[in-house]
Amino acid sequence: MKPLTEEDWDIEIKPLNNLLDLKLRDVWHYRDLLLLLVKRDFVSFYKQTILGPLWFFIQPLFTTIIFTFVFGNMAGISTDGLPQPLFYMAGITTWNYFAECLNKTSTVFKDNANLFGKVYFPRLIMPLSIVASNLVRFGVQMLLFLLMMLFYLGTDVQFSPNRYILLFPLLVVLMACLGLGLGMIISAMTTKYRDLAFLVTFGVQLLMYATTVIYPLSTALAKYPTYAWIIEYNPMTPIIEAFRYGFLGKGSFSWQSLGYCTTITLSIMVIGLIVFNKVEKTFVDTV
């Protein structure tokens, strides 16, 4: 029986909350904050620069040039018959988005300790804003990639965008979720003991070589059949392969591998949300 004097409280603060209670209503209320944070990241990125947002282009452009020179020409790694710059640009653009999401999310508690320690807002807003502001950056870099595709259309080089290009939105969502989920797991694990943070900084760099950014999956399978499973089971590989397949018509695409990647991504995302939710309440005391 309910006591007669029970009142309807708006907020209840207790030591522990339900782990699956994501407070999505709260997150929705703070959607303006999300947008403003994205705007902040975007605007503060090129404040006091002359080239402004053009700097978004420069990093992938230079990386592509270096990769073309080092991996394409010096090492002579196959690019599946695609023009080298186009091949590398596809890999770099997608990989950068994932890596940036992961890197930034994994330090979200540490970077924002000051802010989190003084004001309450749904903590989930911060990682979401990271993913969103990287999406802006990714969009700008995609533009560069499309421009490059247009440039190559005029030449006699063979590449064929096909209907699998329609998978693009799904691929972006998968990358965002994977980066976000992994990042949240790491951020939750590094609030008290920071050891893992050291691993992440260079681990992400190394992980790029276990993903098909600078070589096609087919080459890896042909050259190292015993170890290629590491690359195959890396959930980023199917994403990049599908991306290349859709836009450029070359790559090892299969529905099974994409399905595998989706399953892994969703599991990581759920685990990430749960641990993040568990840690966010008291991390202020230990960070």
Added chain:
Amino acid sequence: MSNLAIKVENLSKAYQLGEIGTGTLSRDLERWWASIRGKEDPFLRIGETNDRSAKGTSNVVWSLKDLNLEIKQGDAVGIIGRNGAGKSTLLKILSRVTAPTTGSVKIKGRIASLLEVGTGFHPELTGRENIFLNGAILGMRKAEIKRKFDEIVDFAGVERYIDTPVKRYSSGMYVRLAFAVAAHLESEILIVDEVLAVGDAEFQKKCLGKMGEVSKGEGRTVLFVSHNMSAIGSLCQKGILLDQGILKSFGEQSTIIDHYNSLNITSNTPKRKHYFGQHSVLEILEYDVTSNDIVLTFKTKLSDHEVFKSLVIIITDVLGNRISLIDLREKLGTTAHHNLTEVLIDHTPLVENTYYIGISIETSLKWYDLKEILLCEIPIKQTSTIQYEPNLRGYVTLSSSYGITC
């Protein structure tokens, strides 16, 4: 009771002292093992009060212990207590920045907290952009901020600089803008931690005025932490006194302030009575501090072949800056081996604050320099106007008279 705004039940918060590192891992594992077996956390059972000056046996400390409170809608409540009494911890829990260890808080209505001014300000962004960003961080919707934008800029008085990055602002302007955003929040409950210590006198007054307007005019609930008793006195009807994490009293503001002042006097006791071992060169017999007088009586005893050369009392602030030196050489018997000194400092012009009293003895053999042996907390003197913050008023209040003609 239907008009409660906040209900706090058995609220406790434990903090771990010391560094976090490899040493704490074993304890975490033990704690985790206990939770798996469904047992109580082994490190939280030891109940120890939070006395920052005394060394404890465990390194878990209770910042708040079994707090029970009921705050009604529309009340303006001042929270007072010495440093480390748990005031900020309470505010942090109420504003959901950190979770309590045990107990619960129930809140009715939206809550806005101002634990620090300018949280989330980005130095590169302009004043205008920061108003929106900061407003959103504090929980305002964009439309709401837009509606109040002119009012905020007007209140802050920074119209000319509104499109300049805030990193070019003077610190005063920065604070003005930040407080202005927070002051225009539309929430049923407003929580304010000592933020008024900054800004010039005019702006401080404006802030207090705004807060008074919020609580009295609009009937919103205000929780306010400050060491400035006169600000609390003028703004709040109710008071909460915390001491070492425990709720000492809750009630009318004036009785709470009196209680706090009486608590301070008991803290003005010497930590030790004897100095320099068994032979005790120095022994404190009596020590008493009130808002007007300081009384100190001590005994000094030297060995047989040692004679006094000099004896002084030194008053310093907590940072070690010397404020005053009281020379006791005139009446010092330079051939005696021991003496009894009684000192009365009457009508101290010292501004209410914490000071240290030290005794320095020079003998024919040695120099006994005892800085900071007595903690001296001068309580507030009751006046009719709101006093400025102690740190603004310097060390002493000069007795003066003045006339103003218009």
